[in-house]
Amino acid sequence: MFNLIIFNKNLNTIKSLTNKILGKIDNIKIAGIATDTTELYSLITEIQPDLLLISYSDLVSKSNDKIIFKKIHLIVYNHEKTYQKSKNNLFLSSNINYQLAIQYIQSFITKLDITMIRKRIIKLLSILNFNFKLIGTTYLLEALIYSYAHRDSYIFENLERNVYPEVAKICNSNTQNVKFSIIRAMNSLHLNKNTIKEISELSFLNTDEKPTAKHFISSLVPRL
Secondary structure (H helix, E strand, O other), X not given: OEEEEEEOOOHHHHHHHHHHOHHHOOOEEEEEEEOOHHHHHHHHHHHOOOEEEEEHHHHHHOHHHHHHHOOOEEEEEEEOOOEEEOOOOEEEEOOOOHHHHHHHHHHHHHHHHHHHHHHHHHHHHHHOOOOOOOHHHHHXXXXXXXXXXXXXXXXXXXXXXXXXXXXXXXXXXXXXXHHHHHHXXXXXXXXXXXXXXXXXXXXXXXXXXXXXXXXXXXXXXXXX
8 A cells, every 4th residue: 555645735626636536546545635835844754655646836846855755756747748657756747537547547556566565575585585696586586576466366376377387477487497496495595583573574484494485475475
């Protein structure tokens, strides 16, 4: 779930954006609404949101405050172009219809979600001292990301049929190589009881025995 702050001086505009667009998009939680600059900066400091919905004119007027927005992904509306996407931000025209705006924002959120999940998984694998020099660790990373992206279908219940073939396509390999490389990577896993205790996502791990790939993936994905 992404925390979002709306910035606009007009409450009617905020209501319209919320009812016609934001309320129809998955994975967005409106964490705050600001109608002036002081309120905006206070909310950003307090909430540290993932997203900020802001008009193009307001963004330009605050161009000297880029440091404030550095770690926030922007959804900018009333832009002069119909549609423009950068790596971290989304720009939408004032002329765009609501349905198209919903599609663009939903697509942006989905891709942003996968990017953030990739970083989180890499961090967790690093905490567990997985060897990233092993190709199997890369395959495991891709298997976790693919399983997360399709988590509603529970495809990780059968890795060899549903996940490993897709990882093989992504990594230009084959299913058997993916399978045995991941097993090798799992065998290199060194569990630390204190580390596991501190990381909630890893609470399912038992230091007395190494988990199988299926147990590791099926247990970690719902916790991401």
